[in-house]
Amino acid sequence: MKAVITVVGCDKIGIIASITAVLAKTQVNILDISQTIMQNIFTMVMLVDLSKLNCDFAHLGELLQEVGKELGVDIRLQREEIFTSMHRI
Template sequence: MKAIVTVVGKDQVGIIAGVCNRLAQYNINVLDISQTVMEGYFTMMMVVDLTLCDTAFEALGRSMKDYGESRDLSIRVQREDIFNAMHKL
């Protein structure tokens, strides 16, 4: 199963490394990543593979959200199919 991870917040050192390390703790592989900084604000979108993750999806989402809040970031994890359905024209 794939998921979409979005990260938004004020730019700071180590955001990508921190998020990727946190995902690696759950055996989650990053398949694709796009990030940018606009006027001091960092945004990142990642496609990740949850195949080897044995943590419940809701618990994973909560953990990533809590991690983000500890760094003053907004981190959201969505199932790929739901993300695609929400963004269909």
């Protein structure tokens, strides 16, 4: 199962480090990262593979949200299908 993690908020040092630390701990493999600054807002999109995930999907979502709170950014974890079904025929 693949999922997309999106991070939106103020840019600061350590955003990617904090998130990847959670992903390493939960055995999540990063397939692709892309980031950009849009209208002064830091935006990062990460495609991840959850096939070796060592906790359940909901728990991973909670862990990421905690990190988001600490960093003051908005982090979402969503199954990949929502994006592929909306944007691909």
